[in-house]
Amino acid sequence: MSINQYNATRAPEVPDRFENPGLEEHLPRLTDVDPAANKRAERIVVLLFTLSILASIGALVGYFALPLDNTVGSVRISTIVLGTGIGLGMLGIGVAAIHWAKALMNNVERVELRHPQRSDDETREVAAQMMVDGVNDAGIARRPVLKGALAGAAALAPLPILVPLVGNLGGDWNVSKFRHTIWGDTPEGTYGTLPDGSKGRRLARDPEDTPIKASDVTIGSVFHVIPQGLTEGQPDYYEEKAKAVALLIRLDPRVLKERPERADWSYDGIVAYSKICTHVGCPVALYEQQTHHLLCPCHQSTFDVADEAKVVFGPAKRPLPQLPIAVDTEGYLVARSDFNEPIGPSFWERLK
Incomplete structure (x- = not known):
């Protein structure tokens, strides 16, 4: 069918303008x-x-x-x-x-x-x-x-x-609230003794509260850990757990970039970092084994576990606080001390 034949079969041409019908009767x-x-x-x-x-x-x-x-x-x-x-x-x-x-x-x-x-x-x-x-x-x-x-x-x-x-x-956004967690406490039955005689709070699986031996942690594996002995029903349980949660990861020791002063903060490639993002406090729990990156799912802040959890992408302004760890005389992983700096969002920095 030609264009002229097609036009001939169409309805009559629509006028260019319609009469304004006005508003409907109110x-x-x-x-x-x-x-x-x-x-x-x-x-x-x-x-x-x-x-x-x-x-x-x-x-x-x-x-x-x-x-x-x-x-x-x-x-x-x-x-x-x-x-x-x-x-x-x-x-x-x-x-x-x-x-x-x-x-x-x-x-x-x-x-x-x-x-x-x-x-x-x-x-x-x-x-x-x-x-x-x-x-x-x-x-x-x-x-x-x-x-x-x-x-x-x-x-x-x-x-x-x-x-x-x-x-x-x-009243909570101050340095002391975020600087201290119960990793630095060693109540009876929750600590291990290091070869030098000092004590450290044992790392335990969350939520089973079972201690972890270094031999249980293979390269590439990730453990969600809390201080051993932290159980529901204790005073300030939720607040203390929220501050103490950490990730335990084992890497090939050859890829770790550690400053000399942190040489004894890890054990044979096993490192532990706070699980709380330093941006707004979301849980950092997505680990990419090949790049050794930790990703925060909220705003995509990314931390390099192989390089002291430094920020490589996203809005976070400082690395994840590291938990110094060691192995006690029975082979269990323990915390040498508390986190190296206040955990969580960096609001505390504004109060200095």
Whole structure:
């Protein structure tokens, strides 16, 4: 079929321009014609804002009335109360705003032609007046109860988020909190004796809490380790474990790049580093055996295990802290001391 034959079979040509049909006829809502319905809609909006206020207050009360005691149950209950309060608080504001807009605000469509240049003064005055009319249509000025409910809900809604954030972090970001972990402690039954007579906390598999012999660690293998004897139910268990978690890796000793002062921090290619990323504290747990790189899955900070866990890529600004290790007289791996510097994000550096 030729192009001319094809065009002949098409429908009649569509005109270049259509007649402007204009806006659809505006249908008034029940709240526009019935004062009782209007008042009822206003009460519903106030009720939703009030529920938001009560939910926010409930979250704050729960935060202070249900302190954490380092047990799974207390963490679960506190999280449920805070999450429910914050969720209902935000939901109440959102639903109230939607109902306010759909039932009370002016819903008449307006059309304003756009001009490529500055409008004349008369047009600008009309536009400004339209904005004033929009505020008046919202009913804020003539609805003091509604305005008060909105202000109260908006003021209280952020508090269940901000108060726990400030309360939990305000006093902890200091050097001492991050410099000391329980790797430096040697309670009875958790340490091994080195040939020189000194003691060191034994490395144990997480979560089995079984000590690790150097002979158990083959080249390329990775162990998630914690100090032996750290078990659930002990005081500050979660906090201490969060600071002490480490990765134990064995490399070919020939690829290690160690400074002379760190020559006794490893054992026959076995090294241990903090598992907490120095960027924002995510767990660094992805090991690439061929490149000897550790990857943080959160923001892709990459550390070279063969070169003292130095940063080779990503936003982290300092290497992972190293845990000096040795082998005791029974062949078990032990920590010679605590990490060589504070673990985790580098916030502590700003406080020096």
